[in-house]
Amino acid sequence: MTVPEGQDSMDAMEQQAPPAEGAEESPTAAPSFEVKESAVAYNRQMSVSEAAEASGSGTNAPFWLNWIEFPFVVPNPDTGAKLPEATGWAMDSVGRGPLNQVGSYVGSAILRLATREANGGTTHGFKPSSLLTLTTSIIGVIAAILMPIVGAVVDHTPYRRLAGVVSGFLAVALIGAQIFLNEDNWFGMLIVDAMQTFVFLVHTTAVFAYLPDLTLDQDVLSHYTSRFNIRQYCGQFIYVALVIVCGEARGADSTVASSVQTANDAAGIAFGYGALFVGYAWLFLFRERPPLSQVPEGSSLLTAGFKRIWTTAGVVWKNYRHLRWFMASLLFSPEAGAGVVLSIAVTFLTVFMKFTGVDIAKASLCLMVGNIIGSIFAKWLTKVINPLNSYRLGMTFLGVTISCSVLVFTGPERKNAVYGFAGIWGATMGWAYPSQRVLFCTLIPKGQETEFMGLFVFTGQILGWLPSLLFTVMNENDVDIRWGLGLVGFFCITAVALTLPMGSYEDAVKLVADDSHDKLKEVVDATSKHMRSEPQKPMEEEEDSAQTKSPSVEDSKLQDEPASAL
Numbered sequence: 001m002t003v004p005e006g007q008d009s010m011d012a013m014e015q016q017a018p019p020a021e022g023a024e025e026s027p028t029a030a031p032s033f034e035v036k037e038s039a040v041a042y043n044r045q046m047s048v049s050e051a052a053e054a055s056g057s058g059t060n061a062p063f064w065l066n067w068i069e070f071p072f073v074v075p076n077p078d079t080g081a082k083l084p085e086a087t088g089w090a091m092d093s094v095g096r097g098p099l100n101q102v103g104s105y106v107g108s109a110i111l112r113l114a115t116r117e118a119n120g121g122t123t124h125g126f127k128p129s130s131l132l133t134l135t136t137s138i139i140g141v142i143a144a145i146l147m148p149i150v151g152a153v154v155d156h157t158p159y160r161r162l163a164g165v166v167s168g169f170l171a172v173a174l175i176g177a178q179i180f181l182n183e184d185n186w187f188g189m190l191i192v193d194a195m196q197t198f199v200f201l202v203h204t205t206a207v208f209a210y211l212p213d214l215t216l217d218q219d220v221l222s223h224y225t226s227r228f229n230i231r232q233y234c235g236q237f238i239y240v241a242l243v244i245v246c247g248e249a250r251g252a253d254s255t256v257a258s259s260v261q262t263a264n265d266a267a268g269i270a271f272g273y274g275a276l277f278v279g280y281a282w283l284f285l286f287r288e289r290p291p292l293s294q295v296p297e298g299s300s301l302l303t304a305g306f307k308r309i310w311t312t313a314g315v316v317w318k319n320y321r322h323l324r325w326f327m328a329s330l331l332f333s334p335e336a337g338a339g340v341v342l343s344i345a346v347t348f349l350t351v352f353m354k355f356t357g358v359d360i361a362k363a364s365l366c367l368m369v370g371n372i373i374g375s376i377f378a379k380w381l382t383k384v385i386n387p388l389n390s391y392r393l394g395m396t397f398l399g400v401t402i403s404c405s406v407l408v409f410t411g412p413e414r415k416n417a418v419y420g421f422a423g424i425w426g427a428t429m430g431w432a433y434p435s436q437r438v439l440f441c442t443l444i445p446k447g448q449e450t451e452f453m454g455l456f457v458f459t460g461q462i463l464g465w466l467p468s469l470l471f472t473v474m475n476e477n478d479v480d481i482r483w484g485l486g487l488v489g490f491f492c493i494t495a496v497a498l499t500l501p502m503g504s505y506e507d508a509v510k511l512v513a514d515d516s517h518d519k520l521k522e523v524v525d526a527t528s529k530h531m532r533s534e535p536q537k538p539m540e541e542e543e544d545s546a547q548t549k550s551p552s553v554e555d556s557k558l559q560d561e562p563a564s565a566l
Contacts, residue, residue, distance in 0.1 A: 048213035049085045052287055061284035068280060074227045076220055085210050086224060088285030092168075092207050093228045094235035095277030098270035099171055099200060100342070101236060102263075104364060105243065105357045106178050106193055107132045107346045109263035112256045113186040115351075124187070129351045130475050133468040135194045136343040140465025143201050147458050148305030150202050152295075154209050156304055160289045164206035165282045170199045172274035178267040181260060203278075205457045210286060212441045218509070219383060221441055225434045226379030233371035233430065235273070240364045242269050247358040254356050262357030312455050321501075322508035323443050329498040330459045332491045333395065333436065340467050341488060347471070348485045354412040363422040370426025377427070378434045387439035388505040392496050394432030399492030401425060406486040443508055467491055 046054070061069070072090040075082050114128035126134060154160045174196035181189045215221050246265040252258045295304045316323050334340050349355040349363065374394070381390040405421045408414060444452040471484040502508070 047215045048289070049083045049210070050081065050215070052085075053081065053083055061280075065280075066284075068276075069285070072231060074224055074231075076215065077223050078217065078220060083214060084285045084287065086214055088281040089207065089210060089214070089224070090228050090231045091277045091281040091285065093232035095172075095274045095279075095281070096200075096203070096207075097232045097236040098239040098266075098273040099175055099196075099278070101239070101364065102175055102178070102266050102270040103193060103197070103342055104346050104360050105259075105263040105266035106181060106189065107343065108350045108355070108357055108360055109181060109256075109259045110186050110190050110193070111347065111350045112259050113183050116183075116256055117186075126472075127476060129347055129481070130472045131190060132343040132347050133472045133475070135190060136197070136340060137465040137469040137472060139194050139197050140340070140461060140468065143198055144458070144461040144464070146198075147201065147205065147461055148309050149302060150205050150305070151458065152301045152305030152308065154206060155308065156291055156293060156295045156301065158288060158291050160206060160209055161282070161286050164203060164286060167199050167203035167206060168274070168278045168282050171196055171203050172271060172278060174199060175267055175274060176271040179264055179271065181263050181267070183256075183260070201457070201461070207286075208457065209289075211437065212444065213289075218387070218438065218442045222379055222382045222387070222434075222438045225437050226375050229375035229378075229430060229434050230372055233368050233375060233426075235277075237365065237368040237372070239269060239273060240361050240368060243361045244358060244365065247361065252356065252358045254354075259357040262361070266357070266361075309455055309458055312452060316455070320443070320445075320508075320511065322503060322505075322511070325498060325500075325502040326439065326443060327455070327459050329495045330456065331463045331495075332498065333460065333495040334464075334467055334488050334491050340464055343468055344471050344485060344488060347475075348409075348481060349418065352411070352481050353409060353415060353418060355415070355418075359415070363418055366419045366422040367426035367429075370423040370428075371430035374427040374430025374432075375434055378431045381431070382435055382438055386505045387435050387442060388499065388502065388508075390435040391432060391439050392499055394428055394435055395492050395496045398425065398428035398432055399489040399496070401428060401489075402492065403486055403489035406482045406489075409482060409485075443512060445512055 069087050069091070072087050072094070073082050074086045074090050076086075111128060111132060114123050114131055117123055118128045122128075123131070150163065153163055174192055177192050178189055178196075211225075212221075214224055243262065243266045246269075247258075247262050250261065252262060295301060296307060299307055313327075316327060346360065349360060355363070378390060378394065381393075385393075401421065401424050405417075408417050408421070440452075440456055444456075467487050470487055474484050474487075475481060
């Protein structure tokens with residue numbers, strides 16, 4: 001087993017002796033606090049997934065089946081290491097894309113079935129055009145309340161992988177149920193779709209917890225996220241193309257029955273995608289992780305997540321100004337994967353632009369092409385102007401183009417303009433959201449990725465329901481539906497404005513590098529032991545025992561200090 005780069009430098013850090021007491025350090029031995037030098041030493045340390053690979057633990061995919069992995073392998077561009085979790089992330093992304101996107105077709109069909117049933121009136125107390133966005137708002141509130149519990153399971157138990165397996169299975173199964181959508185069960189299927197949205201968010205939390213484990217190097221992480229997104233969008237491109245082919249083959253038209261059949265086709269194809277790619281990734285590629293910490297005394301899993309988020313938010317507020325403002329930005333960032341943008345866009349296209357299921361599939365195809373272009377551009381731009389500025393520009397362009405589309409989309413006669421704007425939206429989303437993920441992963445203290453990723457997901461849900469709720473309120477009060485679409489642009493611009501007080505990206509990265517060394521080493525050591533199936537204590541217990549064994553906590557800090565300052 002080849003040891004990834006960074007292990008030697010970690011060993012050197014452990015072996016380096018502290019200076020003799022009272023001895024004066026020479027100028028050449030004095031630690032340098034230059035941002036670039038600090039970042040270089042920091043990047044050479046070993047990540048959690050690299051430690052798991054170095055421990056000699058492999059994956060258990062049978063040799064006659066592992067050829068499926070080949071298109072999804074994403075090597076580390078510096079070391080050439082091929083981490084199973086990186087391959088799993090790429091494969092899960094490909095399966096996850098259709099699981100999220102199938103809501104476009106199912107949602108459109110449900111809207112048309114509800115409109116026909118309402119016959120110009122209301123259904124279940126609301127306009128048919130409010131059902132999708134209202135459901136999204138409700139799920140958003142429920143997610144904001146329950147996601148801290150999910151985060152506690154991931155953080156305080158060794159069940160991170162199990163959470164990904166169970167949520168992935170349920171998400172795929174609920175999509176499979178939507179294959180049977182018809183005019184008699186559309187309201188039940190709306191509830192099933194809402195359940196799938198929540199389970200999908202749980203699955204996203206589990207898989208995102210593995211992302212910061214892959215590497216500590218900003219450029220390598222940018223490489224990974226770009227490659228993951230390109231594979232995801234290529235997979236979605238094929239998925240949408242299959243939906244269009246199925247529709248054209250049966251002579252799809254503008255009838256409600258045709259839209260329902262398109263939804264059935266889309267759900268069936270998405271089910272196959274999820275069963276194959278999500279199933280394989282979590283059965284064979286994602287490995288177990290040890291608990292990062294114990295459940296605090298006096299808490300349970302039901303309360304520990306809320307307390308942890310409160311504590312972590314306090315740490316961010318007090319110690320990490322850059323991260324504090326980024327979290328404020330996330331409150332207003334309409335993450336496409338959370339269903340907010342999807343529900344608003346599908347409602348607008350179905351109700352106002354009179355799109356059929358196949359029309360939405362064609363617009364999605366344009367979106368996917370733009371996504372691929374945007375992801376490639378994001379990888380280059382994060383290196384040139386750093387992830388923070390790349391995120392700002394991408395989100396600004398997304399907000400501006402959505403706002404401009406409100407003036408262009410005057411009715412069904414402007415249908416062709418939707419395809420052009422869909423390509424532009426796809427490019428800006430493919431640019432902004434990977435930059436956002438790289439930015440967050442480089443701003444959080446290493447060794448505490450799971451708890452900070454829990455805060456990341458939770459922050460996105462606190463107000464994630466607000467755009468769809470405002471859209472619903474405006475729609476119920478007969479406000480022009482185009483202004484409801486324009487709300488998304490307003491939230492994007494607000495998210496950008498809140499990043500302006502963050503300050504220098506380089507200063508933020510240096511602060512994280514200086515704070516991360518000790519905790520990261522604990523996580524790496526614990527993961528190595530866990531992957532060798534040795535008895536594993538929670539890392540907080542190991543830290544306590546290490547302090548009792550060492551002659552002096554200050555001595556151990558002095559021993560590590562020169563390495564962390566290189």
